[in-house]
Amino acid sequence: MQEAIAKADTLIEAMGWIRKFRGKTTVIKLGGSVLDDENALLHILLDVIFMETVxxxxxxxxxxxKAINRALQAARIEPQFVRGRRVTDDATLEIVERVLAGELNVFLTEEIERLGGRAMNLSFSTTNVLFGKPLTLDTGEDLGHVGTVTDVDRSVIEGLLYTDQVPVIPSMCEGEGGRHLNVNADTAAMAVAQALGAEKLVFLSDVNGVRRDKDDPETIIHSLNEQEAMELIDSGVIDSGMIPKVQACLDTLGRGVKKVHIIDGRLRHSLLLEIYTSQGVGTEIYKT
Structure with missing residues (x-):
């Protein structure tokens, strides 16, 4: 009986947050090690279905x-990176499109449907919603078929949301003349969140958030405003690979998104715990 009561208490705690965020859009960036972890991915998709249900x-x-790298290895193509971005020549583009806009996009959509939700994959073979231009580096180095999103077809996405479907979008965009371009998934998620005026943008990571000691998960900072985040960057508490992610979060907040979250996608039900509990499990960054 005590266990049943505890479950009821959890639902009551969640009720206030459910009411607060009902009807609000949350953009979720999925990638990295999470996609390769079958158990973690299962619980993330169940969380997504729960969110839509309530x-x-x-x-x-x-x-x-990682899936693209495996496909490149099978094709005996050596991955090339410049300043952290994948160089995408003709052969690489063909594989990126097959894996990202094809296999993975369809798999995630079908998996949501299998688990009881409703979803629609939005890609070049169905309905493309991301449009952009080739990305040029300050150094002048050529990245090939790599782009940045400049326009998002809001009407298609919002139409699916209105009919209680989960849009599933690969990080690729269409450029001038129908050219297909590979896009960084973080920046694609930011562009979509900004275009939709999302309540939240959630980055599913392989760390539990911003930490005072990057090597100690127990030092996580659960809530930060813009000024505090900048001070932590300046003081060196936020360093190396976390700096561009936090700076991207701050940039997104400046363009209409209300809150950005960084959470560990490997933690079971991390999405629900972050959104529907008072404490949360990751780092929430908000505009002052």
Whole structure:
């Protein structure tokens, strides 16, 4: 009986958050090690289905770097990177498109449907919603078929959300003349969140958030405003690979997104714990 009461208490705690975020859009960036962890991915997709069931409007944006690397290795193509971005020549583009906009996009959509939700994959072979231009580096180095999103077809995404479906979008965009371009998944998620004026943008990571000691998960900072985040960057508490992610979060907040979250996607039900509990499990960054 005590266990049953504890479950009821959890539902009561969640009720206030469910009411607060009902009808609100949350963009979720899925990628990295999470996509390769079958158990973690299962619980993330169940969380997404729960969110839609209780009235939130989740949108999934996914990368797929590890799956792409495996496909390149099978094709005996050596991956090339410049300043952290994948150089995408003709042969690489063909594989990126097959894996990212094809296999992974379809798999995630079908898996949501299998688990009891409703989803629609939005890609070049169905309905493309991301448009952009080739990305040029300050150094002048050529990245090939790599782009940045400049326009998002809001009407298609919002139409699916209105009919209680989860849009599933690969991090690729269409450029001038129908050219297909590979896009960084973080920046694609930011562009979609900004275009939709999302309540939340959630980055599913392989760390539990911003930490005072990057090597100690127990030092996580659960809530940060813009000024505090900048001070932590300046003081060196936030360093190396976390700096561009936090700076991207701050940039997104400046363009209409209300809150950005960084959470560990490997933690079971991390999405629900972050959104529907008072404490949360990751780092929430908000505009002052």
């Amino acid at each position: 009235g939130m409007k989740p949108v999934l944006i996914h990368g797929g770097g």
